[in-house]
Amino acid sequence: MTDMKTDAAMSDAGGEPLRLAGLAPFGVGGRRRCFVHPDFPGRCVKVARADGTTMLQPKKSGWRPAWTQRVYDNNADELNELGKLRRMLGDETMARHFPRLYGMVATDLGPGLVMDLVRDADGRISQTLREQLSEGNELGKYREAYDEFGRFLLGHGIVTRDLLDHNLAVRRGEGGEFRFYLIDGFGDAAWFAPGRWIPAIDRRRIRKKITRGWARFERVAAEMADPEQAKAALRWKLGMLRHR
Ligand SMILES: Nc1ncnc2c1ncn2[C@@H]1O[C@H](COP(=O)(O)OP(=O)(O)O)[C@@H](O)[C@H]1O
Ligand SMILES: [Mg+2]
Missing domain, CATH: 1.10.510 (Transferase(Phosphotransferase); domain 1)
Structure with missing residues (x-):
């Protein structure tokens, strides 16, 4: 199943959400946790931190609860910006200094942004x-x-x-x-x-x-x-x- 999984299938809203909850994130930032994609070792999935310890204040705007704003503030913005980069540079040029983008995927920890995971030549995460x-x-x-x-x-x-x-x-x-x-x-x-x-x-x-x-x-x-x-x-x- 994993081999045949396409990007389109991954972001299929009707599919099972990707399971991350039991996994240890390899990296944590001020706003997000990063996991190795369970199906693609060359990719990572970033989800908003849900532990209430986010170091940035979500923007107080609109009626949405703060936790949804946190998700959108970062991931949606990046989806947009990385998408722009890809359109302008093409995947190959972009991949010289940026992770390539694979879109959003539903996970059991909320929406996840999927992009290249940067690894050293020996395979370790950079x-x-x-x-x-x-x-x-x-x-x-x-x-x-x-x-x-x-x-x-x-x-x-x-x-x-x-x-x-x-x-x-x-x-x-x-x-x-x-x-x-x-x-x-x-x-x-x-x-x-x-x-x-x-x-x-x-x-x-x-x-x-x-x-x-x-x-x-x-x-x-x-x-x-x-x-x-x-x-x-x-x-x-x-x-x-x-x-x-
Ligand atoms: N594509 C990636 N390749 C390798 N390491 C990454 C990648 N994305 C994130 N990381 C690691 O995870 C940490 C947190 O990710 P980041 O996207 O900076 O989260 P935040 O938005 O919370 O700052 C990074 O500082 C880095 O150590
Ligand atoms: Mg960061």
Whole structure:
């Protein structure tokens, strides 16, 4: 059954919801829990945290209860933004620095957003930059990969949200080389214009995101180098893998 399952069948509202409840999430963010897709090891399913410990306040708007807003705020937004990216770049180009999108699926933990799971060449789930830094890796090791990622964003006119160390997965390739994947934070006023003329103002915005991102990483790296500060920073375990 699993082999034949298509994306269309997966999101079939009439089908059994995907079972995640008994599984351990491999990653937890401020808003969502991430599971390896039970049928596709190369994909992950993200569902809203339902433990009431969400670190972001859901927008207070409309009549919907807060928990449904939490679901929509993030996943629907990302569905939309990743969908835009795919239309503009195509799956193949997109997959160089972003997870490909497989749509929404019903799960026993609520609606789940399905996308590529970033894995190292050896098959282990890639760590975020934050996690790599927390293990004592020098930030300088990632400069080349980050520059390449920056050139990709600029070249395709991809405006992102702030580039955060816990939203960037660092994939380790065959030869130990790194590649950045943005795994969260694609939404927000993104303006995609691949292959087209990119207004100077957007270029400036993208450059700013890239520069500020690195400055932020430098602060995180300095924090991680101080054991007391690192302890505080890691308390929330954001962007840390639970298991690989
Ligand atoms: N596609 C992915 N590939 C690899 N790891 C991921 C992926 N998506 C999420 N993760 C891991 O799960 C964590 C939480 O996911 P994220 O999407 O950032 O949730 P949130 O929206 O709550 O911030 C990330 O910091 C990362 O460690
Ligand atoms: Mg995140």
